[in-house]
Amino acid sequence: MASPLEPPAHVVIIGGGFAGVAVARGLADQPVRVTIIDKHNFHTFLPLLYQVATAGLEPADVAYPIRTIFGHANNIRFRHATVREVDHDRSVVIFDGGAELAFDHLVVATGATAAYFGIPGASRFAMPLYSLADARRLRNRLLASLEEADVAAEHAAIKLTFVVVGGGPTGVETAGALSELVRIAIRRDGLRIRPEDVRVLLVDLAPRLLTAFPESASRYALRELTSMGVEVNFSRSVVEVEQGHIRFDDGERLAAAAVVWAAGVTASGTIAHELQVSAGPGGRARVTPDLRLVDSANVWAVGDAAAVPQDESTVCPQLAPVAIQSGRHCAEQILRVLSGEPTQPFRYRNKGIMATIGRQAAVAKLPRGGVIKGTLGWLAWLGLHLFYLVGFRNRLRVLINWTWRYFDWPSGPRLIVADAETAD
Amino acid sequence: MASPLEPPAHVVIIGGGFAGVAVARGLADQPVRVTIIDKHNFHTFLPLLYQVATAGLEPADVAYPIRTIFGHANNIRFRHATVREVDHDRSVVIFDGGAELAFDHLVVATGATAAYFGIPGASRFAMPLYSLADARRLRNRLLASLEEADVAAEHAAIKLTFVVVGGGPTGVETAGALSELVRIAIRRDGLRIRPEDVRVLLVDLAPRLLTAFPESASRYALRELTSMGVEVNFSRSVVEVEQGHIRFDDGERLAAAAVVWAAGVTASGTIAHELQVSAGPGGRARVTPDLRLVDSANVWAVGDAAAVPQDESTVCPQLAPVAIQSGRHCAEQILRVLSGEPTQPFRYRNKGIMATIGRQAAVAKLPRGGVIKGTLGWLAWLGLHLFYLVGFRNRLRVLINWTWRYFDWPSGPRLIVADAETAD
Numbered sequence: 146m147a148s149p150l151e152p153p154a155h156v157v158i159i160g161g162g163f164a165g166v167a168v169a170r171g172l173a174d175q176p177v178r179v180t181i182i183d184k185h186n187f188h189t190f191l192p193l194l195y196q197v198a199t200a201g202l203e204p205a206d207v208a209y210p211i212r213t214i215f216g217h218a219n220n221i222r223f224r225h226a227t228v229r230e231v232d233h234d235r236s237v238v239i240f241d242g243g244a245e246l247a248f249d250h251l252v253v254a255t256g257a258t259a260a261y262f263g264i265p266g267a268s269r270f271a272m273p274l275y276s277l278a279d280a281r282r283l284r285n286r287l288l289a290s291l292e293e294a295d296v297a298a299e300h301a302a303i304k305l306t307f308v309v310v311g312g313g314p315t316g317v318e319t320a321g322a323l324s325e326l327v328r329i330a331i332r333r334d335g336l337r338i339r340p341e342d343v344r345v346l347l348v349d350l351a352p353r354l355l356t357a358f359p360e361s362a363s364r365y366a367l368r369e370l371t372s373m374g375v376e377v378n379f380s381r382s383v384v385e386v387e388q389g390h391i392r393f394d395d396g397e398r399l400a401a402a403a404v405v406w407a408a409g410v411t412a413s414g415t416i417a418h419e420l421q422v423s424a425g426p427g428g429r430a431r432v433t434p435d436l437r438l439v440d441s442a443n444v445w446a447v448g449d450a451a452a453v454p455q456d457e458s459t460v461c462p463q464l465a466p467v468a469i470q471s472g473r474h475c476a477e478q479i480l481r482v483l484s485g486e487p488t489q490p491f492r493y494r495n496k497g498i499m500a501t502i503g504r505q506a507a508v509a510k511l512p513r514g515g516v517i518k519g520t521l522g523w524l525a526w527l528g529l530h531l532f533y534l535v536g537f538r539n540r541l542r543v544l545i546n547w548t549w550r551y552f553d554w555p556s557g558p559r560l561i562v563a564d565a566e567t568a569d
Numbered sequence: 570m571a572s573p574l575e576p577p578a579h580v581v582i583i584g585g586g587f588a589g590v591a592v593a594r595g596l597a598d599q600p601v602r603v604t605i606i607d608k609h610n611f612h613t614f615l616p617l618l619y620q621v622a623t624a625g626l627e628p629a630d631v632a633y634p635i636r637t638i639f640g641h642a643n644n645i646r647f648r649h650a651t652v653r654e655v656d657h658d659r660s661v662v663i664f665d666g667g668a669e670l671a672f673d674h675l676v677v678a679t680g681a682t683a684a685y686f687g688i689p690g691a692s693r694f695a696m697p698l699y700s701l702a703d704a705r706r707l708r709n710r711l712l713a714s715l716e717e718a719d720v721a722a723e724h725a726a727i728k729l730t731f732v733v734v735g736g737g738p739t740g741v742e743t744a745g746a747l748s749e750l751v752r753i754a755i756r757r758d759g760l761r762i763r764p765e766d767v768r769v770l771l772v773d774l775a776p777r778l779l780t781a782f783p784e785s786a787s788r789y790a791l792r793e794l795t796s797m798g799v800e801v802n803f804s805r806s807v808v809e810v811e812q813g814h815i816r817f818d819d820g821e822r823l824a825a826a827a828v829v830w831a832a833g834v835t836a837s838g839t840i841a842h843e844l845q846v847s848a849g850p851g852g853r854a855r856v857t858p859d860l861r862l863v864d865s866a867n868v869w870a871v872g873d874a875a876a877v878p879q880d881e882s883t884v885c886p887q888l889a890p891v892a893i894q895s896g897r898h899c900a901e902q903i904l905r906v907l908s909g910e911p912t913q914p915f916r917y918r919n920k921g922i923m924a925t926i927g928r929q930a931a932v933a934k935l936p937r938g939g940v941i942k943g944t945l946g947w948l949a950w951l952g953l954h955l956f957y958l959v960g961f962r963n964r965l966r967v968l969i970n971w972t973w974r975y976f977d978w979p980s981g982p983r984l985i986v987a988d989a990e991t992a993d
Contacts, residue, residue: 186712187715203625203627203629204627205629210758212754212757212758212759212760213757213758215759216758216759219759222759223719223758223759224720225713225719226718226720244720278611289649290609292610292649295649296648296649296650296668319891330636331641333637334634334636334637334640334647335640335643335645335646335647336636336638445681495721507903542966
């Protein structure tokens with residue numbers, strides 16, 4: 146650790162998601178200076194983005210100012226900026242615009258983004274759900290489609306199809322919430338289109354939903370989604386996405402008001418290129434067991450951006466608990482390096498995984514393989530997500546919104562948010 | 570009124586603000602068909618826009634879906650569209666894109682927009698507060714200015730000036746809230762800029778604040794604003810607004826991080842031109858005492874868009890109570906015309922006016938001229954605004970936000986909302 150006369154070491158963290166915030170939290174009030182950089186001034190609670198997209202929550206419910214998280218910690222600064230590149234030789238971060246920031250240690254926590262697997266048109270016309278901007282765009286598309294259908298339904302019978310690609314937790318959660326939104330909006334808001342003329346179709350390449358869960362969970366999720374009016378197609382792949390259409394491997398070309406892309410994630414291109422980091426599986430940064438880049442002594446990578454080792458041969462899945470645990474571990478190791486102690490390897494403590502399907506329906510896979518389903522699973526999911534929301538006020542607001550929605554009160558925040566962005 | 574065999578008359582309302590919503594409410598469950606048209610799918614509670622601009626409230630707190638307001642009324646339809654023109658001869662509304670909608674009665678409730686009085690650069694570089702989009706833009710500018718100042722303050726002393734033009738209720742409320750925001754954000758969020766280096770300047774052409782109120786209210790508002798750190802300049806006019814600067818009639822050219830334009834309103838250009846309505850004072854539609862256009866039997870104008878008569882020689886001010894009362898009156902008169910009864914002239918019932926200056930400070934002018942100041946005025950202001958917020962949930966959310974803010978908790982929603990709109 147630095148002597149009292151030396152200035153404290155400077156740790157720079159790129160990214161204010163789960164991983165980056167966990168690193169900074171681990172360094173709060175320690176004898177280091179910390180700068181956390183993000184192009185957004187807020188932390189986004191990604192597990193609830195699908196709720197923003199389906200108008201169950203407002204953007205402010207799942208976003209929290211990064212400055213406010215660390216307002217109490219005098220050794221942590223926030224910088225609202227975009228990193229253009231990292232000069233590893235000079236240990237300097239270079240921002241868009243050319244300003245530089247020197248570091249003693251750098252943590253790459255830049256997260257992941259949607260993977261399109263080279264499918265033509267997917268990156269352009271399908272709608273991912275990996276940022277607040279994505280969620281707002283998807284919500285606007287969904288609500289605007291219903292408004293257009295309402296006008297058209299005056300003169301002719303209208304069919305509307307929303308397609309969700311991917312049967313993992315994000316796909317299942319989004320399809321369920323979307324089906325609920327459509328039915329609530331049509332009934333409560335007096336839309337002219339009939340509920341039976343709106344189709345929500347979930348398509349997956351796999352032969353079952355939620356492949357990371359046991360088969361009993363998959364069967365349960367399928368039964369619940371089906372009872373909510375979602376159609377599910379298995380073992381079917383997308384070959385092209387066009388404006389207003391989607392094409393499948395069996396030759397069908399379907400008119401779709403929106404294609405939600407929940408097929409998988411990849412580390413953001415930034416890591417391999419701009420940050421000049423050696424990329425491993427899924428574009429994720431290769432790291433040593435202590436989470437340092439394989440070829441660096443003072444650059445670390447955590448969360449979705451890193452190929453975090455699970456054991457000798459496998460890497461951890463890209464999940465919030467991995468991000469939080471790896472961030473916390475990284476902070477400890479930086480402090481160890483600074484005090485001349487040897488580092489320790491990261492160990493992932495599996496806390497289980499969860500997915501919600503609708504009101505009162507959720508599945509959880511416990512660390513030892515057991516499964517919780519139904520209302521109990523849903524309550525567990527609710528409690529856990531509320532617990533992890535960053536601020537007390539956010540928790541309260543989300544709880545209010547959910548309570549309203551649960552009791553089916555008509556005043557859901559079905560605002561077309563794009564309307565608020567354009568000139569009056 | 571139509572006989573049971575005739576189809577009911579069709580009333581088309583352009584605009585979902587206070588006035589348009591009041592008209593539709595007055596026609597709910599009456600023997601008419603109603604279509605309310607707005608380019609936004611939500612009603613905006615304009616009196617609280619300054620709170621959104623200064624990050625005290627979220628956009629969803631002051632916006633409410635128009636469909637949801639009328640979800641229970643089977644005779645009211647909402648149409649999410651922009652009106653391009655009105656064909657008075659054929660009694661048809663023409664939308665952007667060319668679709669048409671025939672009406673038996675048309676109500677113009679298109680509201681007002683900022684008046685720039687021909688001051689060079691004002692419409693381009695000053696920031697008005699007359700729509701949710703305006704409020705979001707202003708908030709983004711304010712918070713982004715603080716972030717930029719934080720980076721710059723690392724190397725040099727930084728002075729930041731925000732200018733509010735106009736000393737009416739909007740200007741006073743915005744200047745007060747802005748000064749509070751700056752001080753809270755600097756203290757709570759650990760910004761490097763010093764509070765004393767941020768200047769909030771309110772400029773007005775008049776010799777006192779709140780000219781619509783008695784002088785004792787003006788003195789009180791000035792004392793409160795000053796104690797909150799707002800500088801007030803009287804009898805001073807703006808001659809030009811440039812990017813990053815403002816110029817005054819005394820020759821001073823001041824660097825300004827933002828110029829908030831609260832100098833006055835004018836009816837939106839739409840009324841006089843696209844809707845082919847004869848315009849009176851402030852571009853407002855000239856109407857007869859029963860609120861019909863002077864040259865029409867079936868086109869009405871209400872709220873800020875209309876020169877609503879107060880008595881034989883004067884017109885009402887552009888205020889929310891006038892909009893609501895004139896909308897309600899218009900609905901009654903349309904029903905009278907449809908049942909062959911004579912119409913009645915509009916009478917404005919003065920309910921007084923209010924302005925808030927900060928937490929615990931407000932002034933109200935009572936109908937008979939009395940003034941309420943201080944905490945009592947603030948509580949009255951709070952109760953009245955909560956009462957008029959459209960939905961129960963919105964009221965609860967706003968109350969929670971205010972309670973938090975009042976007790977100065979650190980978790981204010983200081984999100985740079987533009988960040989959520991750009992690509993991740």
